Amino acid sequence: MNENKKQSATCRILVILLGVLVMLFGLALLVGGIRLVQLGGSVYFLLMGAASLLAGVLVAARRPAGALVYGVAFVATAVWAVADAGLEFWPLVSRLVMPAVLALLVALAWPALRRARGVPAGRGAYGVAALLLVGLLATAVSAFQPRPVVTAQGQRPAVVPVAKGSEQRDWMHWGNTTGGTRFAALDQITPDNVDQLQVAWTAHTGDVPQSDGFGAEDQVTPLQIGQTLYVCTPHNQVIAMDVDSGKQRWSFDPKATAPNWQRCRGLGYFDASLPIAGVPTVAAAVAAPAPAPPAPALAAAPPAPALCEKRILMTSIDARLFALDAATGAACPDFGVNGVVDLKVGMGEIKPGFYTLTAAPLVAGELVIVGGRVADNIEVGEPSGVVRAYNVRSGALAWVWDLSKETPDVPLDPSIHYTRATPNVWTSMAYDPQLGLVYLPTGNTTPDQWAGERTPQDDKYSSAVVALDVATGKERWVYQTVHHDLWDYDLPAQPTLTDVPDGKGGTLPALLQITKAGQVFMLNRATGQxxxxxxxxxxxxxHADGERYSPTQRLSVGLPQIGAQTLTESDMWGATPIDQMLCRIQFKGFRYDGMFTPPGEDLALQWPGSLGGMNWGSASVDPTTGYLFVNDMRLGLWTKLIPRAQMTTGAGGVEMGAASQTGTPYGSLRDRFLSKLGIPCQKPPFGTLSAINLATHQLVWQVPVGTVKDTGPMGIKMRLPIPIGMPTLGGSLATQSGLLFFAGTQDYYLRAYDSRSGKEVWKARMPVGSQGTPITYVSPTTGRQYVVISAGGARQSPDRGDYVIAYALPAAH
Known part of the structure; x- marks a missing residue:
């Protein structure tokens, strides 16, 4: 008897606790729902909140009507969820899982509620509970299954084997070619055997990047020439390694320092023994046979190459340009002053951290061409965005492009400084040797969100692709992607040069430019049209006082726009309905008129955000299929202009948070559009890989990339490989065997995809995440094909390292 009383008391307490839980759920929805309705949003949350609050009160009072009220509300929720979100998995999870868990508990409490009223319990509620449990379990299992956004349809292109003797020999440029293809004509590793890849060797650079996101980051793409691999570290140390073992051959430390933004994305390479003229086009490089290796010496060993005949070029975070002997790492004495050119010359005052170089220098024939990163949003009158070309042998200045001048290609008197605060080229450039053109993807004049003081020249060249004659620096054409840019939609990526069908049986020389705004522009690289x-x-x-606004903007509608749809309230998402409701309240509280919503003194939503869309990792292309591969991140921002009188003094301006914008009428405030749990407020995926057919201009496939295994709400790792698709940062690598390698996710994996279908066919766990771009090569000694990636830590991860990891198929015995 006493035992039965104890069980009854426990059951009563549990029912009351359940009622309180449902009440709290309902109260949160009711309070938030009222606010959402006031903002003109959905009435669902108010109604569901009121119903849940009533149901919770009744359940706590042990009245069966409470279960009935909640049951009706849950059924209505399911109907609303489908009407609001369609049949998409993740939006339905956000709307239904938490209410379903409560419905399951209420169904289990039904017999106790009936008994409390002296009514026979009945067994039907257990059947309802069982159905809900099965549904929840099925949802949990389904959450781990990959869901393509776009599935490849129809017949896949056939794999074109690499012709004997035309295999790629070296990875000589940041994008493999000066056209930024990130494509390797190699096919030893294929979709059929990639699952056999294993770690061949691991090396350590000794430079572990400790960062809050704006300090040190490892973002390097290595170079490989012959038997040597070259990497640079966040603090500009250069390390040469054996391609088969990772064993260090030499290292060079320039002792470079900067207060922020320490990173080295890549190096340049020049070989004086190679012919400069007659370099094949990007398309021809696939089929053109590589030169035969020299015959082995039969007698005396050949003489050692001259010092610096082959040289490594590097720009540094403290604005220097280095030339190093590729064989020894020694500074080239004939270049600049003891192997160094001071890039601060002609720049005027440079405050610490205001001018850094992080992109790989472009080696174009006998020139090495550099731009530079200028600090964003701190003040007007920051350093110049000048682009300069130097003789790759001597370091002598060949030409400058100071774009504020009527003739920007005329070198200035040494006593005159380059024009301050002009649009810059902070990312990597491309070069077409046959057309003799260098392509500059430009940024915009700082600050990003106020442009009232920009000059006509600033407005002409901001956020544009500019083609210059490589020999003289004279402008050939300019094509602008954003007019009077107020969103930091500058061009972050290296242009991709390839040839595309003209629809008449021939080809056109194309330039593909991806943007932070999720656009892909295809231009004729000879004409800019x-x-x-x-x-x-x-x-x-x-309506900001003193600002002007472009009446029109450009959208590249002839190619797919990636993650650039206009958001609606129904696109809001959250881990729970409460989280989703709070994101809806944020969304409805913003001023939002689509992609080009200008900043103002109120809160404005910017989607895509200034991080992208696409970013510096750039695209890759497979010329054998005509597929272009892009990866993106989907992170909106909210922005606000702060009148100068209200602006806190001393505010910085790196990317997020308060920015001083000193010298303008406004400071600014911006941050990521996230939920209270630190999750992007719009529905998943938050990052994808996409393939675009350059002949049909259609999206072939698009897949979420990355899981929440190494991240999660409020920075807590979920440790669950749920493939929701995470923001990406880094580039991809395409191979002629039909593989696409990618590592720039928020989890710690290098992945391989079938490039014709988007199916993930292999992944390898790394010690930390990566922001680098993988490369591949075949060792001239062992004949093994390697895939190499630098892993220093994912962008938002506290886990850091200094790894360079090589993967290969098992060695033949």
Missing amino acids: PITEVRDIQAPQG
Whole structure:
């Protein structure tokens, strides 16, 4: 008897606790729902909140009606969820899982509620509970299954074997070619055997990047020439390694320092023994036979190469340009002053951290061409965005492009400084040796969100692709992607040069430019004219005092736009309905008129955000299939202009948070559009890989990339490989065997995809995440094909390392 009383008391307490839980759920939805309705949003949350609050009160009072009220509310929720979100998995999870868990508990409490009223319990509720449990378990299992956004349809292109003797020999440039293809004509590793890849060797650089996101980051793409691999570290140390073992051959430390933004994305390479003229085009490079290796010496060993006949070029975070002997790491004495050119010359005052170089220098024939990163949003009058070309042998200045001048290609008197605060080229450039053109993807004049003081020259060259004659630096053409850019939609990626079908049986020389705004522009790289349709749209106008606004903006509608849809309230997401509701409240509280919503003194939503869309990792292309591969991140921002009188003095301006914008009428405030749990407020995926057919201009496939295994709400690792798709940062590598390698996710994996279908066919766990781009090569000694990646830590991860990891198929015995 006493035992039965104890069980009854326990059951009563549990029912009351359940009622309180449902009440709290309902109260949160009711309070938030009222606010959402006031903002003109969905009435669902108010109604569900009221119903849940009533149900919770009744359940706590041990009245069966409470279960009935909640049951009806749950059924209505399911109907609303499908009407609001369709049949997409992750949006339905956000809307239904938490209510379903509560429904399951209420169903289990039904017999106790009936008994409390002296009514027979009945068994039907257990059947309902069982159905809900099965549904929840099925949802949990389904959450681990990959879901393509776009599935490849129809017949896949056939794999074109690499012709004997035309295999790629070296990875000589940041993008493999000066055209930024990130494509390797190698096929030893294939979709059929990639699952046999294993770690061949691991090396350590000794430079572990400790960062909060704006300090040191490992983002390098290595170079490989012959038997040597070259990497640079966040603090500009250069290390040469054996390609088969990772064993260090030499290292060079320039003792470079900068207060922030320490990173080295890549190196340049020059070989004086190679012919400069007649370099094959990007397309021809696939089929053109490589030169035969020299015959082995039969008698005396050949003489040692001259010092610096082959040289490594590097720009540094403290604005220097180095030339190093590729064989020894010694500074080249004939270059600049003891192997160094001071890039601060002609720049005027440079405050610490205001001018850094992080992109790989472009080696174009006998020139090495450099731009530079200028600090964003701190003040007007920051250092110049000048682009300079130096003789790769002597370091002598060949030409400058100071774009504020009427003739920007005329070198200035040494006593005159380059024009301050002009648009810059902070990312990597491309070069077409047959056309003799260098392509500059430009940024915009700082600050990003106020442009009232920009000059006509600033407005002409900001966020544009500019083609210069490589010999003289004279402008050939310019194509702007964003007019009067107020969103930091500068061009972050190296242009990709390839040839595309002209629809008449021939080809056109194309330049593919991806943007932070999720656009892919296809231009004729000889003329700068669009090959695919670009539409001028009417742009929303702002009201900031003293600002001007472009009446139109450009959208590249002839190619797929990646993650650039106009958001609606129904696109809001969250781990729970409460989280989702709070994101809806944020969304409805913003001023939002689509992609080009201008900043103002109120809160404005920017989507895509200034991080992307696509970023510096750039695209890759497979010329044998005509597929372009891009990866993106989907992170919106909210922005606000702060009148100068209200601006806190001393505010910085790196990327997020308060920015001083000193010298303008406004400071600014911006941050990522995240939920209270630190999750992006819009529905997943938050990052994808996409393949675009350059002949049909259609999206072939698109897949989420990355899991929440090494991240999660409020920075807590979920440790679950749920493939929701995470923001990406880094580049991809395409191979002629039909593989696409990628590592720039928030989890710690290098992955391989079938490039024709988007199916993940292999992944390898790394000690930490990576922001680098993988490369591949075949060892000239062993004949093994390696895939190499630098792993220093994912962007938002506290886990850091200094790894360079090589993967290969098992060695033949």
